Amino acid sequence: MVRVSPRVVVLAGGVGGSKFVLGVREALRRRGMDDTAAALTVVVNTGDDIWLSGVRLQPDVDSITYALAGVNDTARGWGRDGDSERVNHELQEWGAGWPWFTLGDLDLGTHLARTGWLRDGLSPTQVLERMSQRWPLGARLLPMTDAEVDTVVVLEDGSRLHFQEWWTRHRAALAPARFENPGIEVAAPAPGVVEAIASADVVLIAPSNPVVSIGPVLAVPVIRDVVATTAAPVVGISPIIGGKVVRGMADVCLTAIGVETSAAAVAAHYGSRETGGVLDAWLLAEEDDALAPEVAGGGIRSLVTPLWMTDAAASAAIAETALVAAGV
Numbered sequence: 001m002v003r004v005s006p007r008v009v010v011l012a013g014g015v016g017g018s019k020f021v022l023g024v025r026e027a028l029r030r031r032g033m034d035d036t037a038a039a040l041t042v043v044v045n046t047g048d049d050i051w052l053s054g055v056r057l058q059p060d061v062d063s064i065t066y067a068l069a070g071v072n073d074t075a076r077g078w079g080r081d082g083d084s085e086r087v088n089h090e091l092q093e094w095g096a097g098w099p100w101f102t103l104g105d106l107d108l109g110t111h112l113a114r115t116g117w118l119r120d121g122l123s124p125t126q127v128l129e130r131m132s133q134r135w136p137l138g139a140r141l142l143p144m145t146d147a148e149v150d151t152v153v154v155l156e157d158g159s160r161l162h163f164q165e166w167w168t169r170h171r172a173a174l175a176p177a178r179f180e181n182p183g184i185e186v187a188a189p190a191p192g193v194v195e196a197i198a199s200a201d202v203v204l205i206a207p208s209n210p211v212v213s214i215g216p217v218l219a220v221p222v223i224r225d226v227v228a229t230t231a232a233p234v235v236g237i238s239p240i241i242g243g244k245v246v247r248g249m250a251d252v253c254l255t256a257i258g259v260e261t262s263a264a265a266v267a268a269h270y271g272s273r274e275t276g277g278v279l280d281a282w283l284l285a286e287e288d289d290a291l292a293p294e295v296a297g298g299g300i301r302s303l304v305t306p307l308w309m310t311d312a313a314a315s316a317a318i319a320e321t322a323l324v325a326a327g328v
């Protein structure tokens with residue numbers, strides 16, 4: 001019997017996104033699919049991107065690439081495993097770059113290669129396609145857009161700083177008034193994104209930061225529309241467990257946009273597709289069992305399941321639950 005692969009699209013940010021994407025790839029493999037790259041497309045947030053020391057960084061794209069390749073630093077959650085910092089020290093001696101931001105030597109190789117290809121005239125999508133050839137990733141990665149729409153954090157006093165400075169230097173300690181992605185309102189989805197979502201059998205929203213990771217993806221106007229209207233079921237996975245963020249500082253981001261740090265509030269923020277939102281179903285952690293009626297009351301089917309992505313098997317089990325919830 002020929003096994004038909006479901007076409008799966010995941011909308012994802014970096015650290016949580018990469019753990020989840022590994023789980024989806026593993027779930028597809030467990031279903032007996034050898035060529036997961038033909039089945040799995042990941043639309044990656046590029047709001048975290050930044051020009052620094054003359055090179056283009058794409059933190060979320062790289063986190064997912066490195067994780068799928070098995071060369072990521074799992075302890076830090078970003079960068080390459082076993083990286084060194086010789087060039088970074090030298091940059092700091094020159095007073096170049098940011099003293100609080102580490103550019104690993106191997107990681108810099110990625111940024112140099114990418115920047116060179118961008119300078120040669122390749123689009124970010126073409127660069128990522130080229131970069132995806134190096135390792136057998138088992139997934140097709142697409143940036144959400146080829147436009148540069150780096151996230152800016154606007155503070156209460158009106159001052160503005162790049163998301164990476166706010167996140168890594170200030171550890172999100174400066175209260176944000178809002179997040180902006182200048183130019184995103186006219187940004188086109190990267191080639192292939194709309195087609196992938198429109199022809200998918202299931203769209204999954206990874207347990208990534210809803211504001212600064214999934215937020216920018218859905219802020220690309222056409223992406224939000226196609227997620228809202230695709231024939232495929234859309235299933236989200238809560239990044240909040242027991243009223244707390246699993247990792248990162250998503251609670252600060254949620255507070256800034258007036259959303260409570262609760263799995264039900266994040267589901268309501270995404271909204272039901274019945275009422276103009278993007279979700280059909282929402283995976284809730286067992287710790288948030290009591291919130292299931294509230295989620296269902298908002299027109300979103302809720303499923304309670306363990307959501308800690310402690311290892312690949314746990315992530316694969318979550319992904320499998322999401323696929324089954326979507327009927328694929």
Ligand code: FO1
Binds near residue numbers: 013058060103168
């Ligand atoms: N995060 C840090 O906390 N400190 C760093 O020095 C740092 C460097 C860095 C370099 C390349 C890269 O791709 C990511 C890097 N990150 C660093 C992670 C990144 O700032 C954020 O965690 C993500 O953008 C949020 O998803």
